Amino acid sequence: MTAFDLNTAQTELQGKNPRTILKAALANFDNIAISFSGAEDVVLIDMAINIRKDIQVFSLDTGRLHPETYRFIEKVRKHYGIAIDILSPDREQLDAFVKEKGLFSFYEDGHQQCCAIRKVEPLRRKLAGLDAWITGQRKDQSLDTRGDIPEVQLDAGFSGPGKQLVKFNPLLNWSSAQVWDYIEAYRVPYNDLHQHGYISIGCEPCTRPVLPNQHERAGRWWWEDSAKKECGLHGGNIDK
Template sequence: MAKVAATDETAQTASDPSAPNRVIGRLRRARADVPGRLIFTTSFGLEDQVLTHLIAEAGLAREVSFATLDTGRLFPEVYDLWSETERRYGLSVSAFLPDASSVERMVREQGINGFKASQEARKRCCFLRKLAPLDRALAGAAGWITGLRAGQSEARAATGFIEHDLQRGLTKINPLHDWSREQARLVAQDLGVPVNPLHARGFVSIGCAPCTRAIVPGESERAGRWWWEQDAAKECGLHVGDDGRLVRTRTAEVAL
């Protein structure tokens, strides 16, 4: 497993103008310390857009593979932003789609919106449309860059900069782990980062269109995901499992 050097970095405040440069330093350090292929999975959300910008600023756009999980049920605004992002930064984001025959069988058996019938049905849909494509996207990668933040939910509170995905045998890199959403918003604004217009309409965490709604003041960031379910974790399984813990990972012993 790759070893990443320790630093004296601490959590940044929303008003800290040096925060983007510190993230650039984290990205460069991860590139230097994690041998092999690095892949950044983006959903084109606020954090992922900021990271895309900073990866480009770090001069790593050709060193990192960009990938997204196209579930087939994304908002039109996501596809527009996808195209704009590729054009803006001169890069290509590879799409990983679900297996067509598996999705066809699921729709036959539970209906096009059958995922609302039960949590089991919803998790089946998430597995086919997201988890299985993610495994294909990460195949052969040494490091996985994400836009996870510890403040996104209680389930993600333990998120650190460097984690080891024990099952996949790769290093998970979360350069924005100690940022707040407000900090990400301000940095995106200051740097002119293209963002999804749905954010301005209250859509904070954006997933598949049928499974995402806007939130109201006072609700948690992920309250708009699968809102008909009572499970407070609000996760699809990419990062947090059924027990509400970060899946298949342990945090590396580094000070960041």
């Protein structure tokens, strides 16, 4: 494996299809993992497992997911015969937060602190042991925060002193329709909530079905400014 040149990779992968980006990611990095939570991520698992059987997959268990989401994670594990590393929040941080603010403080003071404890901290722990990760981000999920990110990037939010973390976004240029065309064509497992009006699915208290013609992210943190709908996993999208 030759040294990875980010600038060259950004030029070579710009506008390329998801399989080409995935192949490049898996060819350049052995210590790499797919972040799994939604429909896009299972499409990536389906593609990646045909390129490399030993791909690492991890998922965040915030403790506030829908029952359907937990069943979905198990469905994916069994369907592909893979191990999924389930990441949980730090118990002491979570206990102190809930004791101080209760279970629904995000409706009053925003979701950032809750997400930081339930999502960002366990993700940071996981990414500290990786050289690169693969996400299901798409540009059209949020033009405010994801409209101009590249297919491959330095993850400034999770890189540290002496260690750079690379992030690949293979589905960046796909639409939701393309994702679902793939799911139907290849019989990819999906969350049962999608059959009940849910498109973008997060924690149960912070996710609701969307109305016809509403944007898919309208059902996430609906009480907040639409330009801030990132939980911190891709927080650099707001700061860019």
